[in-house]
Structures are given as structure tokens and as C-alpha cells.
Amino acid sequence: MATCSPGEFLILPRNSHISAISAMVLSGARPKYIIPQYDFEWDIAGGVTSSQVEQAVKELEMEGQRAAAVFITSPTYHGICSNLTEISQLCHSHGIPLIVDEAHGAHLGFHPQLPSSALQQGADLAVQSTHKVLCSLTQSSMLHMSGNMVDSERICRCLQTLQSTSPSYLLLASLDAARSQLSENPDTIFNRAMELAFEAKYWIKEIPGISVLDLARFSNFPAIDPLRLTIGFWQLGLSGYEADEFLCRDHGIVCELVGNRSITFAINLGTCRDDIQRLIFGIEHLVGITAPIDGEKGYGEFNVYTPFADIKMSLIPRDAFFASKKKVGIGGSLGKVCGELICPYPPGIPVMIPGEVITEKALEYLLDVRSKGAVITGASDTSLSSIVVCNV
Template sequence: MTPLFSRLLALAHDNHAAFYAPGHKGSQGVFPGLAQAWGTAVFRADLPELPGLDNLFAPEGVILEAQTLAAETFGADQTWFLVNGSTCGIIAAILATVGEGEKILLPRNVHQSAISGLILSGAMPVFVNPPYDPQWDLSYGLTPESIEQALQIHPDIKTVFVLSPTYQGVCPDLKAITAITQRHNIPLIVDEAHGSHFKFHPNFPPPALELGADLVIQSTHKTLGAMTQASMLHRQGARVDPQKINRALQLVESTSPSYLLLASLDAARAQMATQGETLWSETLTLAQRARQTLTSIPGLKIFDPQPQAGIEYFDPTRLTIDVSGLGLTGYAADEILTETLGVIAELPLGRSLTFILTFGNTNQDIQRLIDAFQTLSENNQAQQPLNKPNISTDQPETCYGLPQLSPRQAFFATSRAVSLEASLNQICAELICPYPPGIPAIMPGEKITVATLASLRQTLQLGGVITGASDPSLKTIRVID
């Protein structure tokens, strides 16, 4: 049953004279090259809020039906379809739970969309550093102990925001974390952008909703069959007012939502409801084959974590490969794989690359991945392994302090550009992110430290890309005047 997708499909084939947007009028006005490349069917289905297609911001018909089915499938009390990605869902969740000057607890490795939520809401972040693994140069999930400690130091925290899973598939102990937030009677928001598939196979980590989270944001397009940008926001329990979510989403979503994206969410949900476990069983078999074979290739190291601080569960469909044993950075290996071997990773980092495996991958894909790394190993076995990262940090493992200014105050403050050297100990006015993964190295309101500058320089030296800086070369940085 696909109420929204089926209605859109029917209207796409309806014969009528169109005097409404979009301007291509159902494909008649499309550039011929587009029609030739993609066909006309997709443009016939690119419809606005016509009678019978419902309204995303006041659903009463097929959108409401589709969202209700999604809530039942994913285990929520209520689900909202999102057409601006998980970004708008994360921002809306923050806006609905914390206001100007109020405190929200977040891991320091949050996605930049959460910082946008802080800027728009005016909330004051209490950042907690998750456990860091220097061997892999990766941060894990927040520990329950660090959250409990933060709530003791800042008993006026209004909301807790956690990331689960990380890009590498690491999930914290959400069961223990939800027990803490429920005891304090404050909402728990979970950025589950990379975990929309957890519900559909017993070998995956338990989904955040099952473990008691109040709000969960999922990028349905990342691991399920929806189109890019198509995501979902789920709510359960009574700690968050759904009307606040409604109002917040109207601020951050387009008033002209794409019905192609909305219909793809309806279809992706139906696919999981009817075939999910079968499809993911096949994917898990492919992932296991890739993991076993790649482990035997000289110079490679495969990420396979065991439960420890910050790691309660691990998603086996995430494949992270350390290539430093071949004398390569993740960025350099990514360039070779992409340009000469026809294999493209999701995320290159300084020492590793992460690959997302889904039911869209085939045996041929896995063989191509294996062959590519075999070639990479054979061509680089003579190289000296890379040294481990050697960036000192002036932050303890956990940190419960507040920034000098709230991100909103810093964002709107007068700023000036200074050299990197002169920026030391100044308050940053920019949101500067190595991308991917889009985790801020420094954000508005934070003091610029030696460790921050060293990290940014190393990212550039290793071939990474820095986004958000007004000076893309990063010779200068904007600070609060």
C-alpha cells in the first residue's frame, strides 16, 4: 500500500491542461537534452500541491496516510516527511525543544546542521567530547557517564542531543542514555541519519525509537530506497509538543515541496515493510564477504570494533578501511580508487575510507571493491606506512564548559579577518568544517586553540577540503571584533 506514490502516479497520467507551476508543464517545456537523458515520466510526476495530493504542512489526505504508515513501520507515534534532508529535521528538533539562552547537551562531533539549529534557536551548547581512538583517528559515541556528569554540572540543561550511528557505524549505549534523560524528564534527540535501516534486520543495532528516544531524525535516502534529500523525523512520547515540530518545520522546509521526494519516501517505506529483512540479509552476506576478503589483503586494516566506551553496537554494513599501512592517506587512496579503479567511497579521512553497503549493491560491486584494493595494495606495498596522527589536544576526554558566546551571538557579531597565527585564542566567527563529513572543527563562539589550528592545517596537508571559511585557502580566519 503506497497512498502517496499511487496518487501521484495516477495524476501524472491524467490528461488535462496545466495552468499551474512548474513551468515545464509536465514535460512539454523541458529542455530536450533532459527529456532525452531522463525520459518524460519523471517530469510528468513533478507536480505541485494539486487537489488530491494533500498539503505537507497541513496533511489530511494521502500525505497523512503515508506518514501514518511510516510511523507504524518505524515504530513512532508520529512521523513527518522531510524534503530538505535530515538537516531540516535536526534544526526543527532543536527549535522545538530549546530556546534562546537555554542549554542543550551535544557531542562535539555533531554535524554542522546541529550548529545551524543552535544559531537559529539561540540555545547555548554544552559540548561533551566523546571517546577518541588515536589508532583509528576516530571519535565514537557519547558515554552515559559523561552525559550524567554534564547534567550534574549543568542541571538546567533542557535537551540532550546524541549521534547514533557515526559515519563508521558506531552506536553508543542509547538504552542507558535514554534511562538518564527520562529520569531527568528531558527530551532526547537522536541524529540517526545513517541508521534508517536498523529496524529491518535483527543483526543491526537496535533503532533509537526502540530504545526510548523522543525525537529521531533519519536520512531515509542514505541507506534505504528514497531519493536524495528525502528524510524522516519521528516522535514518540509526550515530552515534545508535536505542534512545535510543525511550526519549526514550516520555518526550515520549502513551501514548494517536491512530490517526487515525498513519493519516494512512501515507496521506500513500503519496500522495507514488505521485503526489508530479505533484502538486508542479502546485504549482510555481501558485507561479510567483503570484510573477510579485504582483511587478507596486505597493508589494509578493517575496522571491526568491540563493545567499549562509546561503542555499544556496530553496523556491519559500514566498511571502514585503514590504508595507512600502504603509505597512503585516505584522501590519496580515494583519488586513486575514483580516478583509475572505478570505486567511489562515501567518506575519505586522513587514514581511512568508509564505504556504505546497502541492498542496492551487487556481488559485482563487491568484487570490484576487492579487486581495486588488491591493486592498490600491490602498487603500494613498498611504501612506508604513515605515522599515527600527532596532534596534541588541550581538551580532556570529556569537557563540560560553555563557549565564550552562543553560536547565535557569535554569528551575528561584528567580525574581522586575521591571519591564522593571529587568530590564536580569539573567538571564532565562522563555522569551519572539513567536508566530508561536515563535523565542525571550529564554530562561531568557540575560542581558537593550538589544537584547532593544527587539525585544520593537517586536513589541508592530507588533501582534505575545508568548507565554511570565508577564505577558502584558510590563510585568514574571521574572529569576533
């Protein structure tokens, strides 16, 4: 809202968080989507490259349009970081502000082996969910601003529109406490967490039948957050949901994110060596009762498409949100214009967005992940027997 007026274009990756879609409903911005790099074996989306942003800018210019802002998620939930230095330089050369969803990166820049923060790389606005990695209370977050490309007074007006006039001083105090904790020893506070993260990855990589995500899978990007640990179980013939259920039920281990073929853990200031040892023991126990599958792909056939690769937008999110709607059976929804935001959660990345034409691949993907244990959010019918569509 502080950068895009109704009808103006916002360049953003298609795997942006649902909050970005809600922001387009409020602002009336028109999305210009970038399809992120996708690793099909892991079933994980990566970041966005500067060449992709440049291509999106040029495509709009060829249509006689201009982007009002560029919105990038970095790091992703899995810790994959885009090259924000290149992207910010590109944006600024076109007079376009760069907004970064840095929800999972409030700790970046506070250790020599951590990637640089969004502001350090030239972003104009960076939104951080301070509670995700640092020690503030859940729901508390910060909006950081740098430079003068974005109107600070307009930001204040937008905040007045969206925020409560009775803020929680518990949340505000927790943000100040998190800031104070960092300021006391900013160069060494993550030493212990980094040590535990490297230790965990070293030992887990040694376990037969287990895969650990590393930057080699996303070589087009400069860094992956070393405090994110993503583990694949498909060589054991298990989905991420099945592995997560076992670790939680038998060892009391709760992951940060469960996916179709992997689970992700966040190592932070509260993590101790006992936590790491319990995780290693739990995985070893799982491997011990589930022999690796030799000579096969393991768990299922991995997807050969992204769930949002063949999108076709019929209405912008705001128009679709306010359009008249009806509920139809899932079999009759194909080719209709989606009227609700549907996504597996976590991580909260929509597979269907209001205004997009419903495709067979998107339906297949949703039904597949739901059958394997994913929680479907946003849909009025979480069983996906029916879908809300727009009357257009």
C-alpha cells in the same frame, strides 16, 4: 527549536553535524558539549556513553541549570552506535527529552543482526536521512516522534517556520516508495546486503597491510553498523586521501567518506557482488604496487589529540553568528573568537565553531588535513590564509 528556547542548555557531543550548530543559532540554545571517545590511530571519533551524559547533566545541576534536551548522533558516519537505551532511560529519569541524529541509521532494526533503531531504544525524536541508506531521493528525510515528552504542536510550528510552503512531491513520493519497499519484506530485505558486507570484510582483512575497523576499537559501545566498511591504509604509508584517489582514478570506485587515515564505504540495497569484487581487486592492486612498511607506524605520526578536545567558548553560537566580524590572517587569529564555522567535509564535523576561541591545535589540525587533500567547508577563505573572527 521544538525543545530548546533561547538561553536553555542543549547537551550534545562536540562532533555533532554542522546542522546541529545551525539549529543552536536559530534557537538560541546554549551548548553543553560532551567530548566523544577518540581513536587516535584511526583518527575517528566514537559515540557518547550514558556516564558522559550523566556527568553533563550533573555539572549543569551543580551550576543551578537544567538541560532542555540531550542530542546524540547514533550511528556515527563510521557506524558506531551509542547505547541509546541507557541514555534514554537516564534522560527520562531527569525529565529530559532525547533527540537522536540517526541520519545514517534509517535501516536499523530491519535485520536481526542490525542494531536497534533510536525509537526502539526509547528516543523521543529521531531524524533520519532516508536517502543515505535507503532508496529515496537525495535531500529527502524523515522526523520520527515517540511518546509525549516533546510538544507535537510546537514541532509543527517549527516545521512551518523552516520548511518550504511548496514541497517537492518528487521527494515526498520517493519517501513513500522507500517506506513501501521496506514494508513488503522488512525482515529479509537486507539479507543480501548483510551477506555482501560480511564477505567484503572477511576478504579485505586477509589483504596484507590493510586494516578494517571493528567494534574492538570502540569496546565501550554496544554495536557498529555491519553495513559500514572502514578501511585503513597507514601500514602502506598512505593516507585515506591517497588511497581514495587511486581507487577512484584506476578502478572507478567512489567511497562514502574519506578521512585522514581511512576511507569508509556504505553497503546498501543497491550493492551487488560485482561491486564488492571490484573493491577487493582494487585494494589488492593498491597493495601490489605499494609494499607494506615493516617495523614502522606507516603513514605519518598519528594525532595524539582530538581536534576539539581543548575548546573554550566565549560566545554562544547565536551571539557569535550575529556579532560584528573582521577577517584576519591565520597567524593573527590565535586566541581570537572564531566567527565562522570551519570543518573538513565530509563528514561535516566542525573543528571550529562560531563563538569558540581559536586554538593552536585546531589550526594545526585544519592545515594538516587540508594539506592531505581534505575539502574545507564553511570558511570564507578555503585556503585558510585568513579566518573570520568576532570583534569582541
